[in-house]
Amino acid sequence: MSLLGGIRPPIAVLSVLLLSLAAITALGLGRTAQDRVPEAVLTSQQQFAEDGAIALRASIDESFTDLGRTAGLFNAADPISPDAVLDKISSVYQKWTGTAVVEISSGKLLAARGENVPLAAIDTAKLSDKDALRPRMVKLANGETRLLSFALLSWPGAPQQLLVASNNLKFPGISLGQFRSIAVIDADADILASDGIPQPEQLLTDTQRADAKRADKQLKSFAKTAAVKVRRHPMSAKEPGAGGFPGVSGSLLGNVHTGDRSVAGYASLAGPQPGEPTVATGLGLSVVAMVPVAENPAVVAGPFFGLVAAGSLVVVGALAVALLLGTVQRPLIRLFLESRRLTRGDLNRPVSAPAYGEAARIGNSLERLRRQMLGEAGSTEPPRRGRLGGFGSRGLIVVCGVLVLAWCAPMLLLLNRADATAVVPQQLVNDQRERTDTLTDRVRRALNEGQADLLSVATLIGADTSPADMRTVLERTRLEHDRYQSLYVVDGSGKIVSQTGDTPHQPAGKASAGELIRVLNDSGKKPVIAAQAGIPGRDGATVVGEFRIEFINSLLKRPGLGQVSIVDAKQRIIGGNTGYRAFQELPGERLRTLVTGTNQKTGKSMHPSGILYRDGGKAQIAAAAPFVGGGAAKTLGWTVVSRQPASSLAIPEYRRQNLTVLAGLLGMAAASACLGWLHIVVVRPLRALADQAEALAGGDRRTVLYPRHHDEVGAVTRSLELLRQQLPAQQKREPAPTAPTTYAERT
Structure with a gap:
């Protein structure tokens, strides 16, 4: 018999698949451990940090582009004084904390607006270098960091001037809510700017000051971890084909304090398209956003449902497989053995035919052929079918499919519905609000x-x-x-x-x-x-x-x-x-x-x-x-x-619902694949063979019977073909006995 054909492989594969699905159901839906912070909350903090990184990157790039474009427009027009340049810039843009115009040849300050620009960090002698006009970060004496952007002012016949704009690294328009804090860090995990954590000296009570110090310490810890993680390449930091944010991002879990666990998201500054660096991405900055989240000590469900679902699937699968073995496989194998016996010339015993279906039709046809080979009268008349004569293998497969569907349908449509019972963390609602505001x-x-x-x-x-x-x-x-x-x-x-x-x-x-x-x-x-x-x-x-x-x-x-x-x-x-x-x-x-x-x-x-x-x-x-x-x-x-x-x-409840639906889908897929395989390979050829066997027993000696597959049905087909070839010769060698005739009948 063929290893991939016949009736045994589909039934065996169905058994293995249903047992595997029962094990997956027991392990997946019987999970007792539960994360105190749902994965949805962690993902939301990661996306919040990505929003901050996108906003900061866009702000830095836009600031640099606006300064360079404005300088280009000034260069295309008639020369004006440095004070007029800064006055026009100040009337149009309010994004810079300080602006200045410096003469490149002498380094002399020609005009300034806003806060003092840290000009000591500018080496005018190196401005001929192509990268000298790239933005740079400068740390002030008070510990704050300023981002300097540069552009050249050049008119024919006039000394070249340097337009300098200074800006802090505050996030533009990031909505933090009540308890969130956010920080900009460099490659060394130093916090360059932060928002959301009040200074301890600004607080009134000792408890508030202690909480502020604890939050600052936790934020610094997150910054150190994030600075290490963002050094990875974006392609290696994500699953293949993940897409989404083009940079490196993720989430972190911190310590627990009074029932709240600190959760953070981090993201590196990345260009709008993967692999396309910008001015801001070259600064090596990252964003860390932290928020305390209330832990959920309740467990969504225990292992009972998973074990019951897996056990019921084992019972249903055992019934379906037993039905296929007892009503399809065994009768077919018995037909194969009976047909082989007849081809070997053993015609003494009647053919043991099944009670219903195509196997019964073929068994009755074999019995009629046995009687014809013995020369018995009336052996060409078709037998009368019983009550189950019209119920064949196709109906049995439908019954097996209904058994499996009886387990799959509730899993798909009824059980573990989470819409009415799911506990949606308030932090997700807060994040939706703050991210929408941002x-x-x-x-x-x-x-x-x-x-x-x-x-x-x-x-x-x-x-x-x-x-x-x-x-x-x-x-x-x-x-x-x-x-x-x-x-x-x-x-x-x-x-x-x-x-x-x-x-x-x-x-x-x-x-x-x-x-x-x-x-x-x-x-x-x-x-x-x-x-x-x-x-x-x-x-x-x-x-x-x-x-x-x-x-x-x-x-x-x-x-x-x-x-x-x-x-x-x-x-x-x-x-x-x-x-x-x-x-x-x-x-x-x-x-x-x-x-x-x-x-x-x-x-x-x-x-x-x-x-x-x-x-x-x-x-x-x-x-x-x-x-x-x-x-x-x-x-x-x-x-x-x-x-x-x-x-x-x-969310855990929806995760449980999705696993339940997935189990139902896998059960339907396994049943459909294996029962469909059985129908194509066995049932359809068996139905065609039943018609051919009845035609052969009814007197059709001219139609040659060709086996479709090298399996049990094909073996029975070959046996019928051998009987068709033996039948005329057998009938010729052994004529049927006739009753003696009288003299009157002979005359």
């Missing part, structure tokens, strides 16, 4: 940066620039920033004087005072969002830049937040990280109520809000954060809304 600030800052760029362009265009020169400046600005789809200059009458990029959308009416960013349309496939800045000395002329909606949507794509949408003051969708219809109403009454409540002022400001609710029996986490803070984007009145099902998070 994302809101990131979008607001991106729009403000775009408007500030237009203001810088408008200031440099001035009153005397020709349309051709305008287009040169606009084209250079559009190529340097991927946020614009079109840039153009509109005069006081609304006529476009110069433009670059896509076809402009003319604003419908004049913008109101202070409305520097607005949506130009209220219908269509894409919202058109435009920022503008007035050009001094041109009688109401403005520079208008239309943002690419893809740029805004790309800011919303952060893992772990689910579906994120931007809605306007009328709660119409403006952008999102997934597919959406522009200007469609925000779906769900709960979400609309959440946005309405978030935009109501508490005191003098609006605050983000997060909520856990159950919709249709399923737990959902949602958060909303309005545009707050300064800048031109505040007048938009937008709100960022995020929501995700709790089932997508690594």
